[in-house]
Structures are given as C-alpha cells and as structure tokens.
Amino acid sequence: MYEVLVADSISNEGLAPLLEASNVNLTRKKVTEVEDLLHTYDALLVRSATTVTEDLLDKMKNLKIVARAGVGVDNIDIEASTKRGVVVINAPNGNTISTAEHTFAMMASLVRHIPQGNISVKSREWNRSAFVGTELNRKHLGIVGFGRIGSELAKRAKAFNMTVHVYDPFLTTSRAEKLGVDLLSLDDLLAVADIITVHTPLTKDTKGLLNRETLAKTKKGVYLLNCARGGIIDEEALAYYLEIGHVQGAAIDVFEVEPPTDNPLLNFDQVITTPHLGASTKEAQLNVAEDVAYDVLRFLEGNPVSSSINLPTLSKDVFEKIQPFTSLTKQLGAVLSQCMKEPVQDISVTYAGTVADLETTYITRSLLSGFLTHRIDRSVNEVNASMIAKERGITFGEKISDNTQGYANIIEVVVKGESRTFSITGTYIKDYGPRVINIDSFDIDFYPEGHLLYIRHTDQPGVIGNVGKALGDLDINIATMQVGRKQKGGEAIMMLTFDRLIEDATIESLKQASEIVTIQRIEL
Numbered sequence: 001m002y003e004v005l006v007a008d009s010i011s012n013e014g015l016a017p018l019l020e021a022s023n024v025n026l027t028r029k030k031v032t033e034v035e036d037l038l039h040t041y042d043a044l045l046v047r048s049a050t051t052v053t054e055d056l057l058d059k060m061k062n063l064k065i066v067a068r069a070g071v072g073v074d075n076i077d078i079e080a081s082t083k084r085g086v087v088v089i090n091a092p093n094g095n096t097i098s099t100a101e102h103t104f105a106m107m108a109s110l111v112r113h114i115p116q117g118n119i120s121v122k123s124r125e126w127n128r129s130a131f132v133g134t135e136l137n138r139k140h141l142g143i144v145g146f147g148r149i150g151s152e153l154a155k156r157a158k159a160f161n162m163t164v165h166v167y168d169p170f171l172t173t174s175r176a177e178k179l180g181v182d183l184l185s186l187d188d189l190l191a192v193a194d195i196i197t198v199h200t201p202l203t204k205d206t207k208g209l210l211n212r213e214t215l216a217k218t219k220k221g222v223y224l225l226n227c228a229r230g231g232i233i234d235e236e237a238l239a240y241y242l243e244i245g246h247v248q249g250a251a252i253d254v255f256e257v258e259p260p261t262d263n264p265l266l267n268f269d270q271v272i273t274t275p276h277l278g279a280s281t282k283e284a285q286l287n288v289a290e291d292v293a294y295d296v297l298r299f300l301e302g303n304p305v306s307s308s309i310n311l312p313t314l315s316k317d318v319f320e321k322i323q324p325f326t327s328l329t330k331q332l333g334a335v336l337s338q339c340m341k342e343p344v345q346d347i348s349v350t351y352a353g354t355v356a357d358l359e360t361t362y363i364t365r366s367l368l369s370g371f372l373t374h375r376i377d378r379s380v381n382e383v384n385a386s387m388i389a390k391e392r393g394i395t396f397g398e399k400i401s402d403n404t405q406g407y408a409n410i411i412e413v414v415v416k417g418e419s420r421t422f423s424i425t426g427t428y429i430k431d432y433g434p435r436v437i438n439i440d441s442f443d444i445d446f447y448p449e450g451h452l453l454y455i456r457h458t459d460q461p462g463v464i465g466n467v468g469k470a471l472g473d474l475d476i477n478i479a480t481m482q483v484g485r486k487q488k489g490g491e492a493i494m495m496l497t498f499d500r501l502i503e504d505a506t507i508e509s510l511k512q513a514s515e516i517v518t519i520q521r522i523e524l
C-alpha cells in the first residue's frame, strides 16, 4: 500500500485517480498535523502553501516523489530532493489559460481603474472624472518571458489590436516570427512598451530583473504587471517609481512575501492586487490536480512520469523500450562496482546497435545508480546518481559506436580506477534477456542475477574440477558455471552462480588453492 500525503488544498475531484486506486492510502493533512507520521509517506502533494525544505525531506525518510499541483516549484528544494533521490514533478500546463486570462483581466482592470471605481461606487460616490482610463487598442505590450503563459497572453492582446514585443533570451527569432511577436532586447522592450508584464520563473537571473536601474529605462507613465512570481519586479524599486509618478499603475497577483503585510505596494491607490489568484479557477485546479494525481500513481507503480523537474521526461512508449537496458546497465554497474574494489575516477559507456537510438542519458543514470549503490550508504537511483557521481569526483561520459559485434545491441562500460581499468560488456537479447558477454577482456556468457562468484585462475587442467569438488564437499550446489580464457595456459576466469549467498569462510578456503588468483563475490 502506498502512503500519499496531500498537504495543501488540491481539488478532490482531480485527485480521483489516487482516491480510487486500491493500492493507495491518501491522507489530506497539513505537514504540521502529521509530524509523527512523516517518515511513512511515499508521496507528497503540495500547491504553494507547503514549503518542501531540506529539513522536511530529512523527516520524510520514505519519500519517493514530491508533486507540485501547479507550475512554480520555487517552494520545493530541488537540489535537496535530487540529492535524496526524490523525484520532483509539476503540472506545467493545467493552469496556463487561467493565468493568461487572469493577467489579461488585471491589465484591463488596471488601465480602466475598475477596482478603484468599484470601491468608489460602493462608498456611495459618483466620481466619473477620477477614473478616466486608457484604451488597450494600439498600445505596445512588453512581455518578459515568453513561455506558455506569455504566449497565451500575446494571443489575447493581439485580438485587442495591441502590438506585442517580447524579451526572452531562450526564444528563437523564427519562433517569435511564427507567433507574430516582435523579439527585442530587454532594454529595447523597456523603451518601447506602454504596459510591461513579467512571465518568467523566479530564478537567480530573474530575481529583481525589473529593478531601480532597469525600470529607469521605461517610458514615463508605463503600467506594470506581475502575475508570475513576487520579486521578479523588485517591490521597493516599483514603489519608488510609483511614488515619483514615473510608473502610472501596477497590477500585482504575487508578492515577495505572501500574504503581504507591510508591503509598500499596498499603500498605493494606483496599485491593484489579487491574492495569488492566477491559477484559481475550477478548471485549472481540476487540471493540475488530475495531472499530478495520474503522474504520482504512474510513478509509484513503476511507470514514467510526464513532467519531471529532476529526471528526463519519457513517454510510456520510450520508457518501455529502454526498460530492458536500464535493468541491464544497473546490473553491469553492480558487477563492476563489486569487481573493481578500488576508488574509480571515470566511467565511460559505449552504446552500439538498437540501444544507441534510445534515451541513453537515462540508461547511463541507471548504470551509475547500479555502480554507486554498492559503494555508498544512502539510497541511489536515476534521480540522484549523476549528482552523487559528480560529488565523488567520478567523471562519466557516453559514446555511440557502430560495432555491435554481431549482436542487435551492445553496451560496453569501462571503469578507470587509481591503479587499473576494468571493463564489462552486456547485451539484451529479445525473448532471452540480459547477458554479460565480456568481462575484463574475457569472453564469457552469463545472466547477471543472484549470487555469483567471479574467480580468476591459471588455465590448467583440474582447476575447474577442484573448485567443483571443494564446493560439493561443503554441500554447496553450483547453479551455473561459465568459463573464459584469453589463451591456452594463461589467465582464465570462472563465473559461478548459486542459489544462496556464499559465506566468507567458503571463499577463504577456495583461495587456498595455488591456481586461484582472486575470488570476488558478486551480489545482484
């Protein structure tokens, strides 16, 4: 049974996939109400009220996935989640239209003083001259950040006959042309726009993007909107330009600190606000809840998620295609880690044949996770494997080759240690399964699973028989045995598989034979 904690207000109807799943036990409580049970949850679903800190992650020892029912993940410590192997997902599409519509509504309200007019009438005033507005028609709208919401807003603005200018360093000129907008530098946009609205994520680059210096480049009488994240427009700077009359008005849905209390912007009549309502529609809340509910269920049941922040996103079809190879590389990594008993500096993997056309980054992550699992005392998976490898100074890389050695696919891994190099090659054979076909330059053929002994010995008559007899005398049944050598009378290897773990004492007694060079136990 999977334990799922829904810590914020998320649409019940949208959570139906989880509520109806027979393998899920869903709890709707704030984190503070279940302090004693935090270590039991497999999944945590939040909106923006819960902040997923490193401290919370430490308490949630069993946590595998954090889902944000919405776009912004700035309330989740992504680095700390990744470090712990916790997948972070969001629902990036479900509230785009609602937020674009809300921004448009704020823009129209701002230039026509609708909120102020409403307050005035309800105060029994009839002061029509105080609320003379401005048309949107033929005005220049500057959109900073032209992703999902920015581009939806542009469509609506164009329908109102506005000229749309955009600034987005990641937008190509051809896409801007296709969407019928004028792509400018930030300075040019600031100089030309009558109304400026921000739609970027909040990052170290966008925090305070509109500040005292950049706002000074705007037209006198400009209107500003922030329906993205508090802090993209610096609040102190905006207050300053409102105070001196340079900025004519502002519409703010999001604040640096929410709820805002002593925020200077709240003192201006020409500032209209909403309490972070961009995504607050029935439709958006249903969409985002459904999106994360399906994704969390899929993830818990071992399937790919559709929108992950710290894992490559794979379709079900691609996930199914790569699964045999991720299992294979996990095993190859585990064999390597146990055979190569020394610190490693570099892991290099070469893909050939059908596997080379797949999402190899993900397959390499599985390899690293199989390798590292046997070396460190914390949970490693595809989410945190590359981060942990980097932390430990292990470099890794991928190559593609066309040498399939006669197989449909080949994965070769070479590990460089301080004193030596070790390699392993595997393949996945349809209807037959994963096979290791070469180990440390010895051709061999074994199924990487269970309890194994990897024995290096001199190639001479009687060694194989002696090992078999010694194990038989100890009443140990050999399940399979594969042998390999490079040349007659030289070094040779045996790979034995067993139905149970082989004890240290047995290994020590086998090592007594003079022909045996090394014996390595491998547990898969």
Ligand SMILES: NC(=O)c1ccc[n+]([C@@H]2O[C@H](COP(=O)([O-])OP(=O)(O)OC[C@H]3O[C@@H](n4cnc5c(N)ncnc54)[C@H](O)[C@@H]3O)[C@@H](O)[C@H]2O)c1
Residues within 6 Å of the ligand: 070, 071, 072, 073, 092, 095, 096, 099, 144, 145, 146, 147, 148, 149, 150, 167, 168, 169, 170, 171, 199, 200, 201, 202, 205, 206, 227, 228, 229, 253, 254, 276, 277, 278, 279, 280
């Ligand atoms: N008010 C709300 O309730 C609400 C609801 C949904 C989303 N949001 C917020 O709206 C914002 C936009 O969401 P979205 O879904 O459109 O995201 P998105 O990822 O689709 O678009 C963001 C765009 O910003 C651009 N960008 C990134 N860094 C930039 C920079 N330094 N300068 C200029 N552009 C930059 C990106 O290239 C991208 O095109 C996010 O901050 C999100 O959290 C708010």
Ligand SMILES: O=C(O)CC[C@@H](O)C(=O)O
Residues within 6 Å of the ligand: 047, 048, 069, 070, 071, 072, 073, 095, 276, 278, 279, 280
């Ligand atoms: O949960 C909300 O209502 C806000 C969502 C919004 O800020 C988002 O980033 O998706």
